[in-house]
Amino acid sequence: MGKAHRLGRIQGHLGRGRLSLPRHSIDRAAPIGVFDSGIGGLSVLQALRAALPGEDLVYVADSAHTPYGERSDAFIAERTSAIARHLRDAHGAKLLVIACNTASAAAAHVVRQDNPGWPVVAIEPALKPAAHHTRTGHVGVLATRSTLASRKFAALRAAVTSAHQDVRFSEVACDGLAASIERCAQGGDGSASRDLLARYLGQLGELGAAAHAIDTLVLGCTHYPLIREQIQPQLPLGVYIVDSGLPVARHARRLLHSTGLLRPEPLGDEALSPASLRLLATGSVHTLHAAAQRWLRPMAAPLPDVETLAL
Numbered sequence: 343m344g345k346a347h348r349l350g351r352i353q354g355h356l357g358r359g360r361l362s363l364p365r366h367s368i369d370r371a372a373p374i375g376v377f378d379s380g381i382g383g384l385s386v387l388q389a390l391r392a393a394l395p396g397e398d399l400v401y402v403a404d405s406a407h408t409p410y411g412e413r414s415d416a417f418i419a420e421r422t423s424a425i426a427r428h429l430r431d432a433h434g435a436k437l438l439v440i441a442c443n444t445a446s447a448a449a450a451h452v453v454r455q456d457n458p459g460w461p462v463v464a465i466e467p468a469l470k471p472a473a474h475h476t477r478t479g480h481v482g483v484l485a486t487r488s489t490l491a492s493r494k495f496a497a498l499r500a501a502v503t504s505a506h507q508d509v510r511f512s513e514v515a516c517d518g519l520a521a522s523i524e525r526c527a528q529g530g531d532g533s534a535s536r537d538l539l540a541r542y543l544g545q546l547g548e549l550g551a552a553a554h555a556i557d558t559l560v561l562g563c564t565h566y567p568l569i570r571e572q573i574q575p576q577l578p579l580g581v582y583i584v585d586s587g588l589p590v591a592r593h594a595r596r597l598l599h600s601t602g603l604l605r606p607e608p609l610g611d612e613a614l615s616p617a618s619l620r621l622l623a624t625g626s627v628h629t630l631h632a633a634a635q636r637w638l639r640p641m642a643a644p645l646p647d648v649e650t651l652a653l
């Protein structure tokens with residue numbers, strides 16, 4: 343397909359002619375840019391690798407500024423915009439995945455406004471799947487303070503409760519939990535995050551299968567699925583955990599497909615050489631490397647060195 347034709351299709355799909363073309367040219371062979379305040383987005387990266395095995399990926403951890411969850415919207419928007427610009431200009435990313443609920447709530451609209459025509463996938467706490475799943479009608483949500491205080495979250499909650507009037511949500515802002523998961527990746531014994539979890543789960547209310555108990559738990563921060571094996575034993579049997587990794591990966595796939603930007607899946611010999619992965623960190627390269635080794639290893643061998651990003 344010719345370039346002009348391809349870009350015409352992208353414009354048509356994204357904005358039915360209303361949006362202008364991106365300032366950089368979008369190339370189907372270009373990587374997908376993925377970003378989080380730190381290591382949390384690896385839980386999304388893993389889902390992206392599974393759903394899009396033919397796609398090259400560039401992951402940025404803004405570890406010099408993690409966590410975002412207790413920062414101001416202006417700060418988060420400034421960091422998100424700078425990283426989006428870097429992924430667009432230095433890597434020519436064909437799609438941006440904001441693998442951070444906090445940054446998505448505070449800044450996805452800013453990135454979209456600044457980059458008309460550039461496909462951007464934002465993440466949100468999985469309230470919709472949770473509402474479908476719950477039997478008791480009571481869903482718990484763990485997320486950062488900033489996500490829970492956002493207008494985006496309020497609108498999502500209102501939309502889901504109006505579609506599922508028998509469902510109610512209880513939320514707890516988990517101050518310090520993402521930061522303790524970052525520390526855990528550096529080799530901690532996990533006791534700090536276990537203690538914090540116990541406190542926050544206790545604040546949610548009764549969990550379990552009893553009539554009014556919370557039977558479905560939403561992990562509304564991409565860091566939390568990384569410690570699923572700590573969360574699960576703290577829950578009574580029958581409490582179902584949902585996160586947003588898989589839905590986001592599926593959404594990214596659909597978006598690439600509908601814009602003509604999806605790379606064909608590797609076949610034959612090509613399937614033996616996996617798509618490339620670059621890992622960048624604005625802060626500790628060791629933390630991201632250790633986290634990737636722990637959480638991505640089975641899917642991405644050999645792991646690349648983590649590059650320092652001065653931004």
Ligand code: DGL
Nearest residue numbers: 382409410411443444564
């Ligand atoms: N992983 C992020 C999220 O999904 C941010 C955690 C933080 O930086 O506080 O919200």
